[in-house]
Amino acid sequence: MVSIHADLDTLEQLLKKHDWYFDYSDDHRAWQRGRDQRDEIRRQMDICCGLGLDKFAKDLYNKYSPN
Secondary structure (H helix, E strand, O other): OOOOOHHHHHHHHHHHHOOOOHHHOOOHHHHHHHHHHHHHHHHHHHHHHHOOOHHHHHHHHHHHOOO
């Protein structure tokens, strides 16, 4: 995807490196790291939506989310 905004680039990088299955981890540190990543993704999604980039942000999220 060719990004139209730096905040979308940031969001995509966060989505690429996120451990989507962190909630199943027995390692508390891995779980915390995944939770923190999820929270950062949510913050970045809010930023993108606030800039009117919600369609692009949601498309990126759906591209990388296993659901």
